[in-house]
């Protein structure tokens with residue numbers, strides 16, 4: 001969060017005060033630091049050194065065109081999970097040959113679109129998906145580059161909802177299934193085997209689960225190549241964590257250096273699919289206190305952003321630090337819940353926090369909101385989605401306009417037939 005600092009008591013993103021942005025665009029809004037995106041991306045690059053690699057940013061973590069364009073300019077590719085994300089990635093200027101396509105539920109239409117665009121590879125997650133992809137490739141008249149996603153069955157020691165590499169999770173193929181899939185794909189003239197892929201979970205704050213998974217992958221690579229199949233790419237997935245509170249995750253550079261060490265004897269391009277570790281601490285959600293109130297002993301700050309704008313606290317009980325945009329001179333802190341305007345008990349951004357005594361009209365900054373923030377936003381309670389702003393040094397740009405009430409009903413019609 002180095003790019004969000006107080007200056008003379010006001011919270012800044014790089015060289016722009018969040019108060020100034022709030023005045024210009026209203027609240028709530030997401031604010032992203034381009035310098036942070038750049039720093040984190042460069043840290044990944046440094047970790048790889050001279051090693052052949054491809055850094056595919058996980059678009060689902062933040063799919064704003066300006067964010068994608070910024071990373072693309074630095075050399076990033078994309079890890080996509082839908083046709084819509086492919087559309088965004090291409091629109092943002094990402095090169096198709098740097099795009100990998102993950103996800104358990106790719107449709108025929110999405111496969112055809114990705115084939116025609118010429119993406120780097122499909123990370124196939126089931127035998128039925130492989131069969132359909134072969135059929136679509138034949139129809140399109142283009143061989144599909146594939147990797148199989150294997151489930152290495154390692155425990156990433158993270159929240160159960162964001163752990164994906166255990167046998168009980170829906171993702172990937174078991175070792176036995178994978179061997180069968182490689183054999184089958186090698187005889188299919190519409191499939192071209194490129195690599196192997198895994199992704200064990202998210203918000204992982206230690207290197208050891210990544211190393212465990214990688215060793216299992218290497219083992220499997222040995223077996224696959226033993227069958228006479230050559231792999232040119234190893235995709236180690238994403239999942240590196242960030243500091244929300246007191247976590248001390250390894251830096252991207254240290255994590256990748258370790259992986260590169262593990263890969264010393266492998267003459268293959270390494271693909272990594274980071275999302276959160278690039279954009280998580282690049283963004284904040286700025287919200288305004290509408291009301292304060294007390295119910296018995298409990299104090300509430302009712303703010304204009306809700307669970308539809310930032311779902312992580314309700315969904316995963318995630319912790320986001322809350323900072324006042326304008327620091328107070330007083331030291332007195334009180335315990336308060338920061339809650340949104342939505343008609344749900346689960347609509348909170350923070351619970352039982354020590355916060356300064358604030359009044360309505362004060363701005364709060366919800367930290368570490370750059371990943372899985374806006375991309376998970378919805379229109380629940382018919383709330384227009386908020387604007388997104390990107391800061392470059394001492395300038396800021398609105399990179400997504402706040403939705404209007406008109407936007408909310410776009411595409412809806414009332415049938416002529418009376419009810």
Ligand SMILES: *Cc1c(COP(=O)(O)O)cnc(C)c1O
Pocket residue numbers: 058060061079102103199201202203237238239240273274275276277371
């Ligand atoms: C979500 C996801 C990622 C990115 O995960 P982060 O934890 O944000 O780094 C990468 N690869 C796949 C397949 C994913 O589903």
